[in-house]
Amino acid sequence: MSRRARHVRLAAIVGATVFLAGCAVGGGTPTDLEPDQDLAPLPPLSELETLANPAGYLGESTAVLRQTSIVPIADDPTPELPVTVTDSQGTDVTVTSADRILALDIYGSLSATVYGLGLGDRLVGRDVSTGFPGTEDLPLVTQNGHEINGEKVLELAPTVVLTDTTIGPWDVFLQLRDAGIPVVVVDSHRDMDNVGDIVTQVADALGVPDQGRALAERVEGEIAAKVAEIASIAPKNEADRVRMLFLYVRGNAGIYYLFGEGSGADSLIDALGGVDVATEVGWQGMKPVNAEALVSMEPDLILMMTKGLESVDGVDGLLERVPAVASTPAGINRRIVDMSDYEILSFGPRTADVLDALARAIYAPEANAQ
Numbered sequence: 001m002s003r004r005a006r007h008v009r010l011a012a013i014v015g016a017t018v019f020l021a022g023c024a025v026g027g028g029t030p031t032d033l034e035p036d037q038d039l040a041p042l043p044p045l046s047e048l049e050t051l052a053n054p055a056g057y058l059g060e061s062t063a064v065l066r067q068t069s070i071v072p073i074a075d076d077p078t079p080e081l082p083v084t085v086t087d088s089q090g091t092d093v094t095v096t097s098a099d100r101i102l103a104l105d106i107y108g109s110l111s112a113t114v115y116g117l118g119l120g121d122r123l124v125g126r127d128v129s130t131g132f133p134g135t136e137d138l139p140l141v142t143q144n145g146h147e148i149n150g151e152k153v154l155e156l157a158p159t160v161v162l163t164d165t166t167i168g169p170w171d172v173f174l175q176l177r178d179a180g181i182p183v184v185v186v187d188s189h190r191d192m193d194n195v196g197d198i199v200t201q202v203a204d205a206l207g208v209p210d211q212g213r214a215l216a217e218r219v220e221g222e223i224a225a226k227v228a229e230i231a232s233i234a235p236k237n238e239a240d241r242v243r244m245l246f247l248y249v250r251g252n253a254g255i256y257y258l259f260g261e262g263s264g265a266d267s268l269i270d271a272l273g274g275v276d277v278a279t280e281v282g283w284q285g286m287k288p289v290n291a292e293a294l295v296s297m298e299p300d301l302i303l304m305m306t307k308g309l310e311s312v313d314g315v316d317g318l319l320e321r322v323p324a325v326a327s328t329p330a331g332i333n334r335r336i337v338d339m340s341d342y343e344i345l346s347f348g349p350r351t352a353d354v355l356d357a358l359a360r361a362i363y364a365p366e367a368n369a370q
Contacts, residue, residue, distance in 0.1 A: 234273025
């Protein structure tokens with residue numbers, strides 16, 4: 001692909017995600033973060049009293065992580081630098097220092113990966129999607145949601161910037177390169193199958209390839225084990241599987257989007273043993289809600305971000321503002337499962353824990369509430 005073609009594709013991708021400008025999940029700091037609480041260990045999913053008919057359950061529920069912090073694979077590893085990597089755009093980038101790192105994407109997964117590699121204390125700023133213990137005091141370098149503020153970035157004097165094509169404007173990253181700051185672009189696609197690849201891309205760019213391989217192996221193993229555990233409690237017959245839909249909402253900005261194939265939500269739903277009804281009807285990526293299409297999808301359950309649900313005043317407000325939802329089985333049964341904006345699509349070191357929390361809310365909501 002030519003450089004011009006890559007830039008055209010970049011512009012299209014960034015434009016497709018500009019609606020997330022309404023996705024500010026916090027102000028200057030993520031004030032709703034809490035340190036890990038020493039909660040009693042939960043029984044494994046296989047020991048839960050699960051619903052006989054999860055598709056027909058009545059009522060909403062919230063998925064909650066028992067541990068919100070990230071356990072690093074190593075303590076303060078020493079990067080082997082300089083290193084030259086070829087990033088996902090085919091650009092050769094030389095990184096000479098990992099002392100001051102910025103890791104920015106719409107999922108918050110890149111900063112989580114840096115933490116998982118043991119380099120969290122080198123992060124100097126955060127994007128709006130980054131929200132886990134240890135990031136509370138990091139300055140925010142995005143504005144209006146996922147719009148990069150170039151001046152704030154330059155003020156932090158990063159020695160390396162990790163990003164993908166999910167936030168912009170891209171011109172800011174070009175300006176950073178012009179200023180001599182290495183910008184490494186990793187793969188922007190997120191699903192259960194490439195979490196390890198993203199980890200190794202980040203690790204290679206930061207000069208800690210051994211830690212990257214170890215973290216990727218750990219995360220991939222945890223995800224595989226959790227997916228298998230979920231499969232043991234999910235309905236075995238295709239006809240009985242829960243028909244799920246991911247709905248992105250920012251009521252204060254009038255933003256209502258359905259996430260479909262290639263959005264990451266499809267991979268999440270598949271790992272949860274559900275049927276992604278958006279993909280089923282050929283819904284590609286992230287697009288505004290179409291009432292007729294939404295009703296025809298007939299979801300049994302709708303996944304949402306917690307602050308998105310709060311932005312429409314909860315389930316009652318959602319049903320009032322989006323009448324199409326009220327006409328679906330999920331709306332009729334108030335079957336809405338929400339999870340923290342910082343967590344639900346944060347593909348990375350916490351993915352297995354996210355799957356576990358969502359599975360409890362879907363298949364054993366009454367036990368989950370205790």
